[in-house]
Amino acid sequence: MKFNYKFHNLLGTVYRKGDILFTNDGNCIVSPVGNKITVYNLKQNKSNTLAVESNFNYTAVDISPNGSVLLAVNEKGEAQMISLITCTVIHRYKFKQQVNAVKFSPDGKYFAACCSDTVFIMTAPCSFTGEYRSFVMKRVFKKSHDEVTCLDWSTCSKLLAVGSKDTTTKIYTVDYLDNLNMYSLSGHTDKIVGTFFEKKSLDLITVSRNGQVCLWEANLDSDELVVSEVQISHRKRRRIQKEEESDDDIDEKNVIEKEKEDESEDEDKVKVEIKEDDEKRLHYKKLGRHYIGDAIRNAHHKVRLSAAQYHKDTKMLVTGFTNGIFFLHEMPDVNLVHTLSISEHRISSIAMSPQGDWIGFGCPNIGQLLVWEWQSEQYVMKQQGHSLDMTCLAYSPDGLYIVTGGFDGKVKVWNTTSGFCFVTFNEHKSTVTSVVFSANKKFFVSSSLDGTVRCYDLTRYRNFRTLTSPSLVQFSCAALDGSSELCAAGGQDVFDIYIWSVKFGKLLDVLGGHEAPVSCLAFSPALASSKLASASWDKTIRLWNCLETSSTCEPIQLTSDALQVAFKPDGDEIAVSTLDGNISFFNATTGDQSGSIEGRNDLGAGRSDTDLVTPEKMLKTKAFTTICYSADGSCILGGGNSKHVCLYSVKEAVLIRKFVITQNRSLDAVNDFINRRLLTEFGNMALVEERTDFEGGDVSVRLPGVRQGDMADRKVKPEVRVHCVRFSPTGESFAVAATEGLLVYSQNAGIDGTFRPYRLEMGSTPYAVRQLLREGSWGPALIGSLQLNEHSVITECVEAVPATDIELTVASLDDDYTDRLLNSIARLLEDSRHLEHLLLWVKALITVTKRKFPPSVLLALEKVLTVKYSQLSKICDFNKYTIRCIKTVGELVPKRENMEVDDASDHSSGRGTFSDSD
Template sequence: MKFHYKFQNLLGTVYRKGDILFTNDGNCVISPVGNKITVYNLKQNKSNTLAFESYYNYTAIDVSPNGSTLIAINEKGEAQMISLLTCTVIHKYKFKQQVNAVKFSPDGKYFAACCDDTVFIMTAPCTFTGEFRSFIMKRVFKKSRDEVTCLDWSSCSKLLAVGSKDTTTKIYTVDYLDNLNMYSMGGHTDKVVGVFFEKKSLDLITVSRNGQVCLWEANIDIDDLVVSDVQISHRKKRRLQKKEDSEDEIDEKAVIEKDKEYESGSEEEAEKEVKAEEDQRLLYKKLGRHYIGDEIRRAHHKVKLTSAQYHKDTKMLVTGFSTGIFFLHEMPDVNLIHTLSISEHRISSIAISAPGDWIAFGCPNIGQLLVWEWQSEQYVMKQQGHSLDMTCLAYSPDGLYIVTGGYDGKVKVWNTTSGFCFVTFNEHKSSVTSIVFSANKKFFVSASLDGTVRCYDLTRYRNFRTLTSPSLVQFSCASLDASSELCAAGGQDVFDVYLWSIKFGKLLDVLGGHEAPVSCVTFSPTLASSRLISASWDKSIKIWNCIETSADCETVQLTSDALQVTFRPDGEEIAVSTLDGNITFFNVATGDQTGSIEGRNDLGSGKSDTDLVTPQTMLKTKAFTTICYSADGTCILGGGNSKHVCLYSVQEAILIKKFVITQNRSLDAVNDFINRRLMTEFGNMALVEERGDLEGGDVSVRLPGVKDGDMADRNVKPEVRVHCVRFSPTGDSFAVAATEGLLMYSQNAGIDGTFRPYRLEASSTPYAVKQLLSQGEWGAALIAAIQLNEQAVIQQCVEAVPPADINLTVSNLDDDYADRLLSAISRLLEDSRHLEHLLLWVKAIVTVKRRKFPPNVLLALEKVLTVKYSQISKIGQSPPRTSVAVGKGYRHRQTKKVPSQRASSVGESPHRQILPD
């Protein structure tokens, strides 16, 4: 088994806070997700999380005009210049304070960042200047009387408009201009939320938090500003020449010039020149003030305008409010086009695509990201993660889907290929504690603390069965047998195990005997056995035979409370994690202990800000709360209340690899030691309340004893935890349900240049493979390519073999070579265009060999074939669509053929519309 797992993608969390923006082509949305950045490709219906991360959550991001560079700044002012071509960080810089906004200039030479009451203008790496160093300071402005909130560049990249909390808007220049040094404009009665220049003009639009929109007209044109810049260079040369002249020469020249003026009578001309210079100075005139939030404020007097965005090409202004309502206005007449309420929570960020047809909204309170097409009034994408932490997850038997449950009571189904959620179930009224997929892939089961176990159909997307107990019980775990006919669930407050029939929904038996809450139940994964294992906090596990004699059980005593139990894929061994940090292995048939792993020291201490004990003492409380066997049963994966996920070898009982799921210091218990600067004689400064902008502030003190599902309105740092880990059935990836979301780790993620040959011989080289292919020796070339174990070489051999010779070539391969070839072809099917040729290879290997292939190889092949079938079946099924958008003072009718990728909303099932709330 290979162990080079790398971070691949982040699911379950689509938006945290900060700026969202479109790429230059308008097909992708870039969203900050905690300390990571996710790119959602709306055209290809895929999401990709970039591999790098920051030490704190990102808040301000922007893309350069050429689309190759991304600047991202976290909440502590640490900026990263990122190359979107290589997806790597090329430079770093510290602003030492929080950055409210950052913006590239239209020509790509500069970018501006505003921190507190200061505005920085720095050079950006670009080909125009030939300067590829980042963060070189150009100018610094500290003229505002309060915090700067927003900024925008003019089309000529000469002027910068900055809005602040002091209700003023100021104009700054990159270069020193005679006709403008600094210009300030008032007119608002609340802090400025957005400032926008018109396209190829110096006219301004300013928007404040109380819903006021002011229109400003400049007295000079943008071309005149460029000409004045040229005149300034000449004036600077004249000044330098005057400084070189002596004082006597200057006096003589002045006397001669005065005499000439008196003689020619040029006093009137001098006055004209003075007036011309005054006319060239930039002045703004207020054309009007509009109140766009009055109708909302009548119903909710505390409503605030929280975000604004302006599209310069279509002159369209989009404003979002704290109640989840957004307005769409046509400027400069301020005609209302559309009004829509997307949620009941604050809209913190708005982005408009370059063509102007798509609008993206971000709601941080519920973690929602929406992309709306305003012309057809349809959702292009509507995604929302769990509002609270995930508690459990389960892979589908083919590895194509992942089902997650959370403290918010919602159950979501995610596509591992696209990374999107396509259906959400919200029937549970309390936290979901366990999720299990059926072996036939048709349904899954979820248990909850609300006293129900629900069965969900993946064909019709509905809750078709609800299993309950005679008395109300909080179910802490659930499991399905290999035949998908029996369901078992353990109680948390009632120490019994309940057994139901899925087909009839009838309670078959109640298994008693435990003296403490049941922490886990699991059925044997093989059809030949009907064993049920239950683990409890009473320091024991019980082995039940549910079919033959359900009343009798075998009890195995443990050294500590049992937290989790899992079967090996062959059903002959179980692993039990206990509260003392150990993982113990038992033989199911005999009940004897076969091995043990002591992994408490591997988890790490992870000291919280509120902890008053030492890290050594905290380490004694660590244990594996979730464990899982690998697909081949040789390794076991474990995680707990720590940032580490440990991979152990079962046979040698040693640690193979330790994965650090996050370095985000915005979470609690990430560092092993507390910063001594926070420790004072009065205690830890992390316990001091921090007041925000809202009335009453945000209190950062947690309720006593409350750790999970705290619904109070306080500003609490989430604690880093691993709630659940699961290996995919194919064995090439595993998923981690943690505080930040659903983290995916895969063997095929990133660029891995490690050379891992298989039965390598001296004659097996890439050059030898090319020579054999040129001579037509397909079998020898394919064997050499498999021995090299290079995907590119195998692809070259597979595509070179003629279709007529495929069967003969496969018949000469050994069984182990055939298994590796089938696994390589399943990876080639994901991106290759030679679909029919690869399917001929698959058919030949399966029909010629006629043997039992490894399950993980067949599952990987089934997964990629299912995806290909779903993609091909959608071709030609999207008819032309007529879209009509009608608004106040605006009417637009357009007939267009929408592509299948954009027509189907991400977040909607192919059968019916299911919108995650």
């Protein structure tokens, strides 16, 4: 088994906080998700998380006008210049304070960043300026009396409008201009939320937090802005000095006289220029003030305008409020075009596509991201993650779907191919503790602390069965047997195991024997087996046979409380993680222990800012709260209250690889040691409560022992934790449900740049393979490409073999090569257009070889064929109904022509009789 797993995608977290924006083509929307950035392709219906990670959460992002560079700044002021072509960081810079907004100039030469009361203008890597270094300081402005909130560039890239909390908007210049030094606009009574220049004009629109919109008219055009003569005069003086140094024959008296004449002429020019400057100096006139938020504020006094965006081409102004309502106005008449309530929470960021037809909204409180088409009044995309942490996850048998449950009581189904959530179930009223997929892929089961176990149908997307106990029980775990007919759930407050029939919904049996909460249940994967393993906090695991009349069983004693139990895919072995940090392996038939792994030290200390315990003591509290076998059963994956996920070999009981799921220091317990900057002579400053609003406001210190829930309404840093890990049935990927969301690690992520040959020989080269293809030696060429294990070379060989020679080529391959070839064809089916040709390969591999392929390879093939079937079925249905419509119209046309001919003949015959009678 290969272990080159890399980060592939982030699901479950759609939007955290910060700016959202559209790409220059308008097909994608960029959303910051914690310390990562996700790009949602609205045309292809796919999401992709960039393999770039920051040390803190991103808050301000912007894309250069050419669309090749992304500027992202986190909440600590650390900026990254990211190339969207290579998806790598090309430059870094530290502003040393929080950045409220960043924006590139329209010509791409500069970008502006506002920090506190300061505005920085820096050069950007651009071919126009010839400067390929980033973050070269151009100008610095520190003229605001309060924090700067927003900014915008003029179309000519000469002026910069900056809004501030001091209710003023100031105009800054990139170069020194004669017409303008600095201009300040005042007229609002609250902080400025948005300021926008008109297209190809210096007219301004400013929006404040209390819903006021002011229109400003400039008396000058952008073409009338003149570069200051200060720089030109300096150039003239330097040129005169050079001429004086070169001309040694000139008399000193003549030079003095010339200088006096020049000075007198300069004085006269300055007087004339001052008079002309007074006439051509930039002035702004207020055209009007509009109150767009009065209707909302009269109903709700605490509602404020929280975000604004303006589209310069269509002259549309979008404003969002703290109660989830947005307005769309047409400027400059401020005519209300559309209004809609998208949620009940604050809209923190708004973006408009370059075409002006799509509007994006970000709501950080519930993690919601919406794209609305205002002309047709339809949702282009509506995605929302779990409002609280995920608690559990489960893969579908073919690996196409992932089901997640969370502390918010919601159950969501995600498509691993597109990365989107396509259905959400809200039936549970409390925390979802476990989700399990059925073996037939038709339904899944979830258990919750609300005392119910619910079955969901994936065909009709409904809750078709609700399983309950005679008395109210908080279910902490659930399991389904191999036949998908029996469902078992364990209690947290009542230490019994309940078994139901999924078909009839009746309670079949209650298994008692545990003396502590049942932490985990697992059925044997074998189809004919009904063996059930249960783990409990009473330091025992029990093996039950659910089909027998007697429910007694022999317990297996452990050294500590059992946290998780998992069956090996063949059903012969079980693995149990305990509170002392060990993973023990037992024979499923005899109950004898076959091995053990001590992995407490591999998880890391993960010390919180407010912990008083040393890292050595913290290691003793670490344990694997979730474990999972790999698809072939050779490895086991484990995670817990740590940022590490450990992959172990079952046979050798050694650590193979350790995955670090995040480096986000906005989360707690990421570092193993406390930051020394927090340690002062008064002790740890993180233990000091910071109160505001007359000593009754936000408190940053959590209550002792509180790790989940509302934290007693205290604002705290979330702690990094791994709640659940699961391997894909195909073995190509695994998923981690952590504090940051659902992280998917795949072997195919970035695989094209790695060289991993198989049984490589001296003659196995790409040139030799292509030479064999020219000669028509399909079998040796295919074997050589499989030995190289290069995806492009295998694709070339598979597509070059004629359809008539496929069966003969397959018959000449060994068993090992057929397995790898079928796996490669499954990858080819994802993006290739030669669907029929590849299906002929699949048919030949299955029928000619007549061997039993590994389940992981067949599951990968099933996953791809399911996606292709769903894509082609829509096209076929559309074509079928179109052909039926054309056929019906074609049958009606001759009938109509015949009716017209009959009417014409009747009319002509009628005219003839009339004439005869006449």
